[in-house]
Amino acid sequence: MKIVVLIKQTPDTAELPNISAEEAQSGDIRATMVINPWDEYAAEEAIDLCDRFDGDAIAITMGTPDSTDALKHALAMGVGDAMLVDSSGLGEMDLSVAAEALAAAIKEEGNVDLVLTGKQSVDGNSSALFAGIACKLGYPLLSNVSKVVDIADGVITVERIVDGGQETVTAPLPAVVSVGKEINDPRYPSFMGIRKANRKKIPTISVADLGVSASPKVQWTNIRKPEARHTEVVIIEGETVQEKAAKLADALLAEKVI
């Protein structure tokens, strides 16, 4: 079985609040870049599934050449191979371009049975790419998967979290699966894993080589920071807890939020 796991390199979440409108506009983000936290679950699952069902996994990232750190993280965790889809010079990227380029890369890989993705990127926040890729490849999508129950006879059985509950679903392979954080506990890369990953050469293919030309259907404009919330906290004082609670309850009723 061959598994592609899609990994994005994104800013360290602790530094997201410091990202300026200018950085977001130019795409030249000065934050520390790491593997998208959601994608660690996808990488872990790829490794687990390779063990469970005798497969090979390859991690693919689309981004500029310095996006290989995220791939190295996946390699260090234990994903077997990695590939960079170089999107430099492509300019603006939207769902249609990203889905087309990554779908082309997956086709180029050949004989892929399963495409694993995270649930959302912490920068783009779209939760859309997996649906776009499923559409472009014509594969079924099982999103928000919390457990891969079985893979047998070309059919995958999963549990997925849906609004208001949980369901068990099957789909024929090849399929796209986006994973939720319920699915596993991602391992930390071992020292040996890191050394191995650092020595590994990561092949690169450019978006142009894949025959994809950019014609984004949307564009970002008027990029700005949200207005800072200017709150002056009112600390409720009182002799007893009961008195404080009563004052707070009255204040909230007066705010008309209850």
Place this chain on the structure above:
Amino acid sequence: MSVLVWIEQTEGGAVPSCWELAGKGRELADALGVSLDAVVMGAETAQTAAAAQSYGFDKVYAITDPVLADYRLTAYAVGLQKAVEASGASVVLASATIGGREVTAYVACQLDAGLAPDAVDLRIEDGKLVATRAVYSNNILTDVIFNSDIQVASARPRSFPIPEPGAAGGEVIALDLGLGEDDIPEKVIDVKVSDSGEVSLTDASIIVSGGRGVAADPVKGFELVTALADVLGAAVGASRAAVDADYIPYKHQVGQTGKTVKPDLYIAAGISGAIQHLAGMGGSKIIVAINKDPDAPIFERANYGIVGDLFEVLPALTDAFKERLS
């Protein structure tokens, strides 16, 4: 031409946040001078279609088919696409639920249309849709403009007010899905409804959340959080620390790697206010912090605070509201 809204159904009827798009959709349709249409899909659709009429949609497309009994992307995407064709939609909207987000993404790709996922505002400028999105985990706002004829967006729940329903209006038009069971690769073999009766976090107008501050007695702590939530008709939230410590399931997690919420009132008990938590609830109208540490960062974002032990403050607050709300 039209603005088309997917009114998503679950077991219990229409997903409430979809009705926000009856109001906002009307604004957009008026600005474009086109009709406002709805599509409802399911094994049964009569009730939701009637509800959509009462929310003032000009036309309600109803796709009723046993293969739509369970949500499956393949089938629902085909259904939405049929409705887009039938209504000649140039703007296609859904609520940004799990299903709403993926169906809109899939259909946008299929139609070569632009997509604005999880939009927090929508408007028309120069005859085109402009969607505002919060990206970089709510740390950057951007307007999204479209280069495509068809413009697709999902809207973050609680972004727009729900209008008052009125007298039944427009007509209901039946559409054929045209799929058989064999055309749909996904097979749902078991469904467990876990939250019947529970207020959903993303729809909630009030949320009471607990954090690691309950550690001294986590079971008791979340009982107290839940008791206050029950009096207020609120949903129960949690910090990641509380979820990671297994005090409460992940679906309650608020924050960057949990749910983004936007209630009128957010009460944080025993939560320090880490940026990743703030990223998910910073848009709340009124924030209340209960924390025994007066220097906890949550107080910098809160409107009201009580410095104290949540094991004492929560029951006192529950009692105070019981008295006032009965």
